[in-house]
Amino acid sequence: MKKLVSGLLIFVGFLSLIGKAQDQKNIVRHLPATDFQREKLERLPTYDPKAEKNWQVDLRGYNLSALNLKDRIKDLMMSTFDSKTRWPKDLPTSFDPNHIMELGKNPGLGIKSLHKKGITGKGVSIGIIDQGLLIDHIEYKDRLRLYEEIHCRDEQAAMHGSALASISVGKTVGVAPEADLYYIGSTFFDRVERRSDIEVDFKYVAQCIDRILEINKSLPKEKKIRVVAVAIGWANLDRENAVMANDSVERAKKDGVLVITSSFPETHHLSFNGLNRDPLADPEKPSSYALGSFLLWENGLERELRNDNRRLLLIPMDSRCTASPTGNSDYVFYREGGWSWVIPYVTGLYALACQVKTDINPEAFWNEALDSGDALEIERNNQKYCLGKIVNPEKLIGRLQF
Numbered sequence: 001m002k003k004l005v006s007g008l009l010i011f012v013g014f015l016s017l018i019g020k021a022q023d024q025k026n027i028v029r030h031l032p033a034t035d036f037q038r039e040k041l042e043r044l045p046t047y048d049p050k051a052e053k054n055w056q057v058d059l060r061g062y063n064l065s066a067l068n069l070k071d072r073i074k075d076l077m078m079s080t081f082d083s084k085t086r087w088p089k090d091l092p093t094s095f096d097p098n099h100i101m102e103l104g105k106n107p108g109l110g111i112k113s114l115h116k117k118g119i120t121g122k123g124v125s126i127g128i129i130d131q132g133l134l135i136d137h138i139e140y141k142d143r144l145r146l147y148e149e150i151h152c153r154d155e156q157a158a159m160h161g162s163a164l165a166s167i168s169v170g171k172t173v174g175v176a177p178e179a180d181l182y183y184i185g186s187t188f189f190d191r192v193e194r195r196s197d198i199e200v201d202f203k204y205v206a207q208c209i210d211r212i213l214e215i216n217k218s219l220p221k222e223k224k225i226r227v228v229a230v231a232i233g234w235a236n237l238d239r240e241n242a243v244m245a246n247d248s249v250e251r252a253k254k255d256g257v258l259v260i261t262s263s264f265p266e267t268h269h270l271s272f273n274g275l276n277r278d279p280l281a282d283p284e285k286p287s288s289y290a291l292g293s294f295l296l297w298e299n300g301l302e303r304e305l306r307n308d309n310r311r312l313l314l315i316p317m318d319s320r321c322t323a324s325p326t327g328n329s330d331y332v333f334y335r336e337g338g339w340s341w342v343i344p345y346v347t348g349l350y351a352l353a354c355q356v357k358t359d360i361n362p363e364a365f366w367n368e369a370l371d372s373g374d375a376l377e378i379e380r381n382n383q384k385y386c387l388g389k390i391v392n393p394e395k396l397i398g399r400l401q402f
Contacts, residue, residue, distance in 0.1 A: 025144060025145060025146065025147075026145070026146045026148070027135055027144075027146075027147045028147060028148050028149055029132075029147070030135050031132045031133065031134060031154060031155075031156055031157045032155075032156050032157065033134055033156065033325060033327050033330075034134075034157050034158070034159065034324075034325040034326050035156070036060060036061035036326070037061075038060070038061040038062045039062075039063055040062070040063045040065075040066065041059070041063065041067065044057070044067060044072055044075055047075045047078040054293070054338070055080055057076070057078050057079040057080065057335075058079075059079050059080065059081040059082075060080060060081060060082045060084070060085060060326075060332060061082060061084045061085065061326065062085055062086070063086040064085065064086060064088055065086050065087065065088050065089075068090075069090075069091055070090055070091070070092055071092075072092070073092040073094060073095055076091070076092065077278075077279055077335075078335050078336075079335055080332070080333060080335050080336070081097060081332070082330060082332035082333070083324060083326065083327065083330040083331050083332070084324075084327075084330065097333070099280075100279045100280070100319075100321075101321045101331055101333050102321075103279065103280070103281075103283055104173075104279070104283075104320050104321030104333050104334075105173040105321045105331070107167075107173065107175050107283070107316065108277075108283030108284055108288075109286065109316065109391060109392065109393055110392065110393050110394035111175055112284075113394060114352060114393055114394060115177065119356060119397055120176060120177050120178035120179070120352075120355070121169070121177065121179030121348065121351035121352055121354075121355055122178035122179070122355060123222060123223075123355060124179045124180070124226055124351040124354045124355050125145070125179065125180040125181075125182060125219065126168060126169065126176070126179050126180070126181060126225060126226065126227050126228065126347055126351050127181075127183070127184070127212040127215075127225045127227070127228035127229070128161070128164050128165055128168065128181065128182075128184070128228070128229045128344070128347075129183075129186060129205070129212070129229070129230045130158075130160050130161040130164050130183075130185070130186070130230070130231060131154055131160045131161045131185060131186070131187055132149070132152050132154030132156070132157055132158050132161060132187075133147060133157060133158075133162065133165060133185055134157035134161070134162050134323070135147055136328045137162060137165075137323045137328050137329075137330075138171070138328055138329050139162075139165070139171055139173060139322075139323040140165045140166055140171070140181060140323065141328075142171070143177070143178070143179065143180055143181045144165075144181045144183060145180045145181060145182055146183065147184075147185065148183075148185070150184055150204060150208050150211060151186050151187065151188070151204045151207075152187055153187040153189075154187060156325070157325035159324070159325050159332070160231065160340065161183070161185065162322065162323040162325045163322040163323065163332075163334070163340070163341065163344075164231060164340065164343070164344040165323065165344075166322045166323035167320065167344040168181070168344035168347045168348040169181050169348065170322070170323060173320075173321060173322055173323070175345055175347075175348025175351070175352065176347075176349075176351035176352055176355075179348065179351040180223065182212065182215060184208040184211055184212060186204050186205075187204075188200045188201060188204045200232065200234075200240070201240050201241055202234050202240060202241040202242045202245040203240075203241035203245075205232060205234075205244075205245040206241065206244035206248040208230075209228065209230070209245070209248035209249065209251075209252060209259060212225060212252075213248075213252060213257065216255065225257060226256070226257065226258065226350065226351065226354045227257065227347050227351060227354070228252065228257060228259045228260070228347070229260055229343045229344045229346075229347040230259060230260070230261045230343070231261070231262065231339065231340035231344070232261060232262060233261050233262025233339075234246070234261075235262075235263050235266055246267065249267045256361075258350060258362045260346055260347055260350075262339050262340075262343070268362060270362065270363075270366045271312050272314070272339075272342055272346060273291070273309075273312055273313075273342075273387075273388055274291075274314070274316075274317025274318065274337060274341065274342045275289040275290065275314050275315060275317050275390065276289065276291060276292045276317065276318040276319070277289050277290075277318055279319050279333075281319075283316065283319075286374045286376075286390045286392070289316065289376065289390055290376070291387050292317045292318055293318050293336045309386050309387050309388040310388075310389070311370055311389075312387075312388035312389065313369055313370055313373065313389055314373070314376055314387070314388040314390045314391065315342040315345050315346060315391055316342075316345060317337040317341050317342050318335065318336050318341075319333075319334075319335055319337075320334050320337055321333045321334075322334065322341075349393060350362075350365060352393070352397060353365050353396070353397065356400050356401050357401070360400065365400075368396055368399050368400060369389075370389050371399070372392050372395035372396045372398075372399050373389030373390055373391050373395075374389065375388075375390075376388055376389070376390050
């Protein structure tokens, strides 16, 4: 009897060690926080709505304390700023940076209500492939299970990675705050002097996706990575080694892993777009949203009106507050975003779907998301046009549960 009890205790201890091993983090490098090395700003930039350019009023890390900004509300409302931005004492009464940040942390559209019901992505694993990550940010450090690098040239944490990680699994800004995160850091290109010189080599994208699939083989069934966010695209297969990336996505499909990229319409024949929100509008209300800012450059709306957008899924994109790479408890408010902010949102949403319906597949998920979405319509010349379906997470999850 004693031998039986002793054997059981050893077996239980062995299982405990396995559990601990599975929960341990594998971190290959800790990158230092980003330092923008910005000091005083001599004058506030002016926002030009006719200019086809994002981030015209970039105030991250600047000291604005000596500026008179009382009559600059329009420019301030289009600004991007962070925890290290230093403001003057007197600001326009309707511009409260802290309030705007708090609104921007909310994923919106009922996501927080789902969290209160226990639908948080718990038990689901996701992957992110992006630039070097600030490992210990409070938004996602408890969800991070692995950080590896493949051809990562970053010498300090990058803004892109912190944003993606927090939008997907961030504890306050994330869509799936209890999903586990497996992260591969990569710059996809060699060091360049100017941004215009960047030439992405998609063999690195392919290698990163393949590495995620390899990691997945070692995970137990209930811990498998179900979805991967890669905020880059290769619509033109003539790009260097883009076919390799395509092939890796196809291998992921066979393994039951959804890879969401900017080439999603080409790889999965499913389409999304991003939504704009005024910084002071309620992120919970569908009526707060319009088509994303970068989509409305010259002739942009007219072009959209000519498209059949009834099967286009619309996702919050602009006016988001995310983890900042400048410090472990820093945040940054991005007045204007891009598809890079949409991709991790969809990734987190798919994790929620996997939690409530373990056998969900991408096509079923997308169809349910579209059928439960709220149409974004606009009227022109007494005719209504559909710009797409604003995702309705509560209705979507409700449909998947029954």
